[in-house]
Amino acid sequence: MSTPKRPAAAPVRAAIYVRISSDRTGGGLGVERQEADCRDLAARLGWDVAAVYADNDVSAYSGAPRPGYLAMLDDVKAGRVQAVVAWHTDRLHRRTLELEEFVALAESHDLQVQTVRSGQVDLSTASGRMVARMLGAAAQHEVDHARERMKRAKVQAAKDGKYRGGKRPYGFERDGVTHREEEADVIRHATKAVLAGRSLRAVCRDLNAEGHLTSGGKEWGPILLRDVLLRARNAGLIAHGTANRAGFEVIGTAQWEPVVDEDSWRAVVSLLTNPKRRTNSTSSENRWLGSYLYRCGRCGAVMRADSTAGPGSNRPNQAKRVHYRCTAAAHLQITQERTDAYVREVVAERVRDPRVVAALTAAKDSDAATADHERRTALAARLAAFEDDYAAGHLTGAQLARATATVQAEVEQIDARLAARVSRSALAPVLSSNDPGKAFLDAPLDVQRAVLAAVLRVEVQPATKRGVWWSPERLTLTAVGE
Template sequence: MAKPKGRGPVRASIYVRISRDLTGEELGIARQEEECRRLCARLGFEVGEVFSDNDISATKGKVRPGFEALLASQPEAVVCWHTDRLVRVTKDLERVIALSVNVHAVRAGHLDLSTPAGRAVARTVTAWATYEGEQKAERQALANLQAAKAGKPYTAGIRPFGYGEDHVAIVPAEAEAIREGASMILAGESLSSVARKWTQAGLLSPRSIAAGAKAWTLRGVKKVLTSPRYIGRRTYRGEVMGDAEWSAILDDATHYAVVSILSSPDRFSGGPRTGRTATTLLAGIAVCGVCGETVSGRGYRGTKVYGCRQTHTRTPRDIADERAEKATLARMVWPDFLPPVLAMHAGGSDADTAHLRAEMKNLRERLNGLALAYAEGAISLSQMTAGSEALRGKLEEVESKLSGVTGLPPLDSVSGISGLIEGWADAPLPVRRSWVAFCTIVTLRPANGKHARNMTPEDHVSLDWHHLAGDGEE
């Protein structure tokens, strides 16, 4: 209510607001407050509380803490730079009208909300402000759409992680972190592992820094690794518009493989995650000693482990991998190993296609993952289409290789088994996986109440050899 006469000067509350603060220095609201104070001095008002909302729109339905505090304070009068700083929509105006106070604006004059005439004027002014706001929004939306179709960057906001202030130039250290993060996800590691690595490297996102955050969130990491921005695509409201003016950081196949993994409806904390079967040595090969299910790679309390779906076992990956590789190499040096292997090569066996078939299976799972992600609304139709094309191209490449391969896992015709053993450490993961699967039966045992530090490698891993045809076994 307005202050009764004879009780000293009016104590006015100042309200200031800007919709966007590009620098974060609050210079806009500081200038508004300065002019509002000068108006109070001219009107003979005593300045009371100052309420502000920085970088908050009055038309998008967001809560304005300063505005809410102003209403709750029951001011004697309100002074603002312009009435559209105070209200832009009718519903907010009606809340101010309920105060029955005078509103004085530096640039829009005086509104006496305690009278019918004043309220009518205020409603008219607000109606036109709403109209202009809607018109401006439509014009801006059209301009944004045209810029998106042309592949131009949206430079009004904070720069994206991986790119410079112009939103185009690549920041090398951040780009490398993005590539490494994608590789970690493809290798079966978690979003939290990527978040920790980026945080420990001191590579926070510019938006997080502006917000005062000190670490990456899982949501932030996922947003980066699934954004089409990083394969050089321009989006608008979630839809890919086409090629962008900036350079890509990730290749299409890697990006969409990561999208498939992170967007899969089957993915949840602590459970199985898609896309892991061909990215660790024993995932999909070793079996759980309790349920007989093949294991997948995952993390447990900061340690990389293998485990089945029911987590009967959490076997450290380094122990299991070392045991399996040693057993595979040991099998290869036995005198009875080479003759049947050469015979199987000569006979055109399909055993050496194991790594290619595993890769094909992996790619098909990722294609299915994209379809599921689209069905669940996690990605758009354009993302699913582009991702499917990228993964199908890779699938065709693998299928082409497969069509020209016969026999066992790849074996150099000159260096033979000795060459494979000597170069084992540098052999591609699919090659090592295929030989491990060909030579060994790996069973991972549960702890059965033992502490991990008290368990030997033999306690963790049980190994048997596959017998070859012609080696004396039925």
């Protein structure tokens, strides 16, 4: 009689965690190589890879949240994974506080930990935990030493404010300090144009038509122009990183003279890094006055331009028609041509009113603006203090992230208010002309859209009379700020 076979034990469900602090190319090749090595190790151990958690271009000691790491911890707590595979222990932690949190979680959930380079990390025994803490202490020392070097370098850079070499920056001579005036004028013009509501693509089109080339002798494109306008050096500042990426920080005043004032530069940064900014060059927003500015009178959603089919083989005499439609539901539309013509005339008359012009061109250095500047300086000091507390071990990564997020939210609100003031002042070419109404009507579409957004809120109401699809009564026009 044969002995019945015992059922095979279910394979261990493992999580692979990969991380790289700085992905300079943006290709994610570092984490891909780590994942391949970790998969090989899991296969040798006979473990099933249940999930891969990646944090690309995220430091383990910067204080920035690690979404992949946090998701992995949640799955460990939920019992979805029973083991963790990493390339090295320092991919998981580089701070002792986070290590202790991980050790406690591993003990409570019998978590197995294996690494490609450091071998098994047995957190179930006192000796294994001691080894893990020794590795963690070494990583913490490396982190602290690196932070000291970085802080000294930042302080020195802020003190010196010197050009640190590299490719000739657009707007400056090869010494990186002296303005190349023709190019500096392009930066000033483009800054004002973008703040006045012009799209990057439209500004590039004008620059190329006028024969202005980049420092590399090429024509302008929207991405390149955006990168040039976001540079802190334009405002005479030294910065670490770039304004449209995580980790950006202004660290001091440069030795060269600013090309644009700091308020204008910050306003451009706020505008061009806004995640709500629409960048689709084929969007109807770029071709029609009211797209995403007009509002639906039924539900309050924005409206967009939508066209009906033009002439075809079966309808040779049908003209192409454009309507504004509610983006939330198919319950409201209005013809584009007559609506835009009417709104343009109303806006032209409004900007001829000296009181409206005075409100839109109020001095930037008002009491409110001064208070915002002072508050922003105080908040920047608080953010620096949080980092010092984190480096000293007084705050965990989670505490630093929460405190930073709260303060950063207020900073963003202040930047938005300052940007709005500067943007209003950038409308001056229209508002300061002898006839602002005519200047508005003659302006490019993107400038008209900016003026409209600054002075008038347009709400489209449903038709009230059968057969009457357009009338001025369908438009509720309200002055901005009322």
